[in-house]
Amino acid sequence: MPTNDAPPYELSRDFARALDAQNPLRAHRELFVRDDATVYLDGNSLGRLPRATADRLATVVRDEWGRDLIQSWPRWLERCTTVADRLGRAVLGVDPGQVALADSTTVSLFKVLSAAIGLRPGRRTILIEADSFPTDHYVVQGLARQHGMRVVVVQSDIDGGLSPAQVEAVLSDDVALACFCHVSYRSGALADMTAITALLHARGALAVWDLCHSAGAVRTPLAESDADFAVGCTYKYLNSGPGAPAFLYVRRDLISECDQPIWGWFGQADQFAMGQTYEPVETIERFLSGTPPMLGVTAVEEGVRTIADAGIEALETGGRLLTGYALKLTDEWLAPLGWRVASPRPAGRRGAHLTLHHAAAWQVNQALIARGIVPDFRTPDRLRLGMAPLTTSFEDVWAGFDAIREITHQREYERYPAERARVT
Template identity: 50%
Template structure:
């Protein structure tokens, strides 16, 4: 039970320079507590009218002319805007396409082929399941070997751990920038250097960092990166993903899913495939234009606010959540880094009853998610979450934990 020393959220919200942006999101005005913005972000209010206008005007009015007027280039123009807003990527290196799973397949296969004679794909045991599953499938297809980094599930990959496993057979190093379970924020520049020193290419999965943690792909000398757009980028369920390929590698890398949209001259419909120059070669089929509209709105907002300001609010929210949890939930163990410099935008709390607690919270319109082992994961999307919401949600966790353990 609280001793009354927890910081009052009201002054924190009053002093928050981003507080007014909360009103831009659908549902933020309701009493529902949303602790899952790291899995599916709330929609922006402008997106509904934008979708309606698209149906009536661009799709319904311009019809197939829309391809010539905007849609054909949208995966690349929006990719450039996303790269500028939150990826630290100069123009001509980011494209919107496919899903994270498909882009992981494309990038791993391309990187593996670019390192002939090397047979190992390095990744960690606690990596997001899709990363592990795709890598395992590629290993079966190609005869490559998976080389595992053993990690603490409440932490993540350190430079020391990576240095122990890379070597002359390492072709590809695949890493999560923010660990999906613990929120461990990897030292991307250091880990990239270690991979390069071993002669390998590195692929960063940015799904849990894009839009909430500053990323500097060019400055870090990253080779390839992928990420989704429906978490902190608020693109909506199933919104298309993004891929980054460093300009210095684009002529060398060939992704394996050769489709008409990535061909050098898509409308020739010729007898053989020749990849387009630049990032267009990473496209395969017809892009999901409707699926990019909500992402356009969020990229506009990020460009206005700045990802550094979003990160500052994120650190404040997770620090406050950790403070409240330590006071209200003394029997619960933190399963995330305590140092905000090593923590992304979510916080995981561990207790044997958390699966039951999560289910009960959902029935009360308090929405975290659950991750084994025993983890209640609190995802705090900075632009749509208030400090008062954090306190209300953790008060509910206290009440429900008492109920299920009584």
């Protein structure tokens, strides 16, 4: 199987099938529910359903809830811890006791950013990348207003992503923390977590990383970089389903120093003493607030199992091979038709999705969906193609790009509205 960005690729469907036959991850695709009539290139928005998840949830509902009722809580609470720790080890590469499953990504981000602000009293600046996911901007803006701080937006390349030099240019001793995305949601650009975290630490600032588009697709060097905090969702590459709880990471030596803003009884040191004064537990559970969603936690357990069984190193390699194949098809088929790659070209600089720019990208997106091919669209004029290495085949990529070529060449996209309809 080719192993770099310029392998001896052929352009036939048979060659794509030959690549699939050699793919060491091919057996894992059978562990997921698939509709062969759909070519799914949006696993970076919502991962496929593991076959085991439906039966597992049925067991929780029928037996653990329906039969055992409240007596299931001891096993449920243990599950929360074991799943969080397995996610930490298998997906994030960190030791147990530093990851919690809780809330949505937005709420988890609010918690860790608030804690980080409290650890740097007197500093008045928060950094965020210009092309960070919108909810990251919103949470940062809200906290800055609440705490009387200022937000400095680090200008980065919309296609190439964030560089250490761009961060260094705006650093000062007034910076309390920075909130950056490890993989850009728009372009798939992979930031240098280790170098950027080192720059922040050298000026006494804290590093908060958004891992939503990297967890389960590429290695996340939290331990190696000595990163302070991180958050991420579980419904993309972790295949845990819509509404599944997010995760948050806090480096072990910071946990007992942190004061997170949403105090609740699941973060209380003696939960069942029912005392009226909050005394937070000394462990990562101090970042919990209310009762955990056990159906969601169980779905995360099955989703994380799919990642752990394959191995994050194999998934990172698989994603780069798929996007490398997509790059070859783009250069050969789509570039002559006006498409431009809007992601980094080096394999080590991107996650597991590739973004293409074309003036008619929105219309092409609609035409693809009408054909049973599911990509994603991001402004401005970008078609985002997610190639989840566990569930996307080389033949899927071939079929998707062949359809883009045909739709563009035949101007089939002109049948569709040029402007996006407002979602209500």
